[in-house]
Amino acid sequence: MSRLISFVKRTWILFVLMLVIGFLSLFDSAKVADRALQDYIFTINSPTRSEDIFVIGIDHNTLEEIGPWGTWSRGVLGELINTLNADPINAPSVIGIDIMYFGNKEDDLEGDESLALAAEAAGNVVVANEIIFGKEMDNEGSFDFFVVDKIDQPYDELKSVTKQGFINTIPDIADNKVRKSLHKVTYDEEEYYSFAYEIYKLYAEKNGLPLKKQPKLDSRNQWNIEYSSGDYGGYSLSKVLSGEIPASEFKDGIVIVGPYSTGMQDGYFTPIDNNQLFGVDIHANIVQCLLDNRFKHEAPRNIQTCILLALMIVLHVCFRKINIKLSSLIFVAAMFCGLAIPFLLYRIGIVISIFYPLLSVILLYLLCLVRNYVLEIVRRKRITDNFKKYVAPQVVDTLVKDGIDELKLGGVKRNIAVLFVDIRGFSTMSEKLNPEQVVEILNDYLNLTSTAIFKFGGTLDKFIGDATMAVFNAPLDIDKPVLKAICAALDMLKGAVELGEKSLKKYGIKVTFGIGINYGTAIVGNIGASFRMEYTAIGDTVNTAQRLESNAKPGQILISESVYEEVKKFVKVTPIGIIPLKGKSEEISVYQLDGLAVEHIEKELRE
Numbered sequence: 001m002s003r004l005i006s007f008v009k010r011t012w013i014l015f016v017l018m019l020v021i022g023f024l025s026l027f028d029s030a031k032v033a034d035r036a037l038q039d040y041i042f043t044i045n046s047p048t049r050s051e052d053i054f055v056i057g058i059d060h061n062t063l064e065e066i067g068p069w070g071t072w073s074r075g076v077l078g079e080l081i082n083t084l085n086a087d088p089i090n091a092p093s094v095i096g097i098d099i100m101y102f103g104n105k106e107d108d109l110e111g112d113e114s115l116a117l118a119a120e121a122a123g124n125v126v127v128a129n130e131i132i133f134g135k136e137m138d139n140e141g142s143f144d145f146f147v148v149d150k151i152d153q154p155y156d157e158l159k160s161v162t163k164q165g166f167i168n169t170i171p172d173i174a175d176n177k178v179r180k181s182l183h184k185v186t187y188d189e190e191e192y193y194s195f196a197y198e199i200y201k202l203y204a205e206k207n208g209l210p211l212k213k214q215p216k217l218d219s220r221n222q223w224n225i226e227y228s229s230g231d232y233g234g235y236s237l238s239k240v241l242s243g244e245i246p247a248s249e250f251k252d253g254i255v256i257v258g259p260y261s262t263g264m265q266d267g268y269f270t271p272i273d274n275n276q277l278f279g280v281d282i283h284a285n286i287v288q289c290l291l292d293n294r295f296k297h298e299a300p301r302n303i304q305t306c307i308l309l310a311l312m313i314v315l316h317v318c319f320r321k322i323n324i325k326l327s328s329l330i331f332v333a334a335m336f337c338g339l340a341i342p343f344l345l346y347r348i349g350i351v352i353s354i355f356y357p358l359l360s361v362i363l364l365y366l367l368c369l370v371r372n373y374v375l376e377i378v379r380r381k382r383i384t385d386n387f388k389k390y391v392a393p394q395v396v397d398t399l400v401k402d403g404i405d406e407l408k409l410g411g412v413k414r415n416i417a418v419l420f421v422d423i424r425g426f427s428t429m430s431e432k433l434n435p436e437q438v439v440e441i442l443n444d445y446l447n448l449t450s451t452a453i454f455k456f457g458g459t460l461d462k463f464i465g466d467a468t469m470a471v472f473n474a475p476l477d478i479d480k481p482v483l484k485a486i487c488a489a490l491d492m493l494k495g496a497v498e499l500g501e502k503s504l505k506k507y508g509i510k511v512t513f514g515i516g517i518n519y520g521t522a523i524v525g526n527i528g529a530s531f532r533m534e535y536t537a538i539g540d541t542v543n544t545a546q547r548l549e550s551n552a553k554p555g556q557i558l559i560s561e562s563v564y565e566e567v568k569k570f571v572k573v574t575p576i577g578i579i580p581l582k583g584k585s586e587e588i589s590v591y592q593l594d595g596l597a598v599e600h601i602e603k604e605l606r607e
Helices: 001-025 030-044 060-066 075-084 104-120 195-206 237-242 279-292 300-321 324-347 355-388 395-401 426-432 435-455 483-506 540-551 561-569 601-606
Strands: 053-058 094-097 125-137 143-152 164-166 180-182 184-187 188-193 222-224 254-259 267-270 273-278 411-423 459-464 466-470 513-529 532-540 555-559 569-577 588-596
Touching: 030 324, 030 355, 053 060, 053 237, 053 279, 060 237, 075 094, 075 104, 075 125, 075 237, 075 254, 075 555, 094 195, 094 279, 104 125, 104 273, 125 195, 125 540, 143 222, 143 569, 164 188, 164 195, 188 195, 188 483, 195 254, 195 411, 222 435, 254 279, 267 279, 300 324, 300 355, 411 426, 411 435, 411 483, 411 532, 435 459, 435 466, 435 532, 459 532, 466 540, 483 513, 483 555, 513 540, 513 561, 532 540, 540 555, 540 588, 555 561, 561 588
Parallel strands: 053 254, 094 125, 094 254, 125 164, 513 555
Antiparallel strands: 125 143, 180 222, 184 188, 267 273, 411 466, 411 513, 459 466, 513 532, 555 588, 569 588
């Protein structure tokens, strides 16, 4: 069991990471991000378009000259086929028509016949059919939209004299971009191939070329298209018919004819461009991939996951064990490899995810960074919390932050404000209450005084029975130390009202304070025996502050002349006069602190 717990402690980050990545992969936004990264990386240095593939488009100019598409006779395409094949020497090898001619056109049977005769005479025409997909429930209870319901074919006269291939273009469900080509389907125990593949096969046959190896397909008979940069001409059909573009322009090439106007709604988003490509351009890209034997296929997900997990284990060990600088270098190297390796694999035909590995590396690095940071904080806090039981918190914080040399330990003269606060009538209170009650009141009092001291940047020097001693401006310099000591004292008296009411209600005894503040030079530093030392302040300044506190009445703050001179612009006082202090040969002027003359100064000091 202990080994299992130890293993979980070492590897919990990996478990959390894999759960997060698995969860994110369920969202389309993560899939879109992955596809977008792939598009950006994979389209760097895209191949140039083939000089043997041409697109003749039914563009805006053609529609203006011949008329709206719905009014066309099918004989127009027959005329185009005859024009392209008029001179056998300059004729294209293959003509692909990306237009669906399903069923005879009853009001234009002559046009149907004209198109069929032209295709028969040419002997190099591939026309479109279309797969109609149905919906069938798979084993996991989801609909599989790749189940073939039927295949719509061209009218019989045209079908009998041409090759046919399906023109279905299937966008990625995540972001509606066309990245894959459906290669073949099986229907009624017969295989049907894509429009582009039928064009490629006929081209190979016409030119005596051996058919190259078919692309490696995924579970749905698709493969990834590598798009070429640039378009395939987009020649206007009307200009070819008029002879403005001579048929010899397409000699021995592959011509694909289809819609080339946005109004014909045959545009699709692709990785190669943020703008839409027409269906004929997509078919042209697929044909070029087939001609160039450039096939891309995705590596199996389970293999990608296993490799990613192994990588995460290695990086996890590195990020945990190695210092932050070297870990950062490894992180940068891993991010670079996360971009470079997919690009290189794509060049040889393998498609892998980019977003999820990069996200895994980033999250793992950040998690390990946060873990190490938290562990360091916990370690420091454990040390400092223990250390603060023996020395002032500011001393410990400075040691942790700047090192021991910053404190100049051993004793130095500094100008400091010294504050003493004491409970009035503590001995009497101790006699009336039981020990637990005394300790409870004392703890509340010490919490109150300590909080006020720390609030204004003072150093809690020590507790002396029911008295608290604090110094301001040691061990570190602070701004306006005397004024901050004044504000801390006022804060204590304010809290004493609530504490007094609480003790009166609970125990029948009202707790009150007396406070004394002095300002001057004292010796501060490590003082004590070699085996037990404390950071404190000694000298006449400290003694005077203590005498002032012992002379203060319940709820009274007494300050010395030196304190008054430092803060007289900010405080309201009542002069007490010159009074003798026990243990001092010289009398001093004493003032009673009544409050602040500038009400907003306390907030400024805290900030």
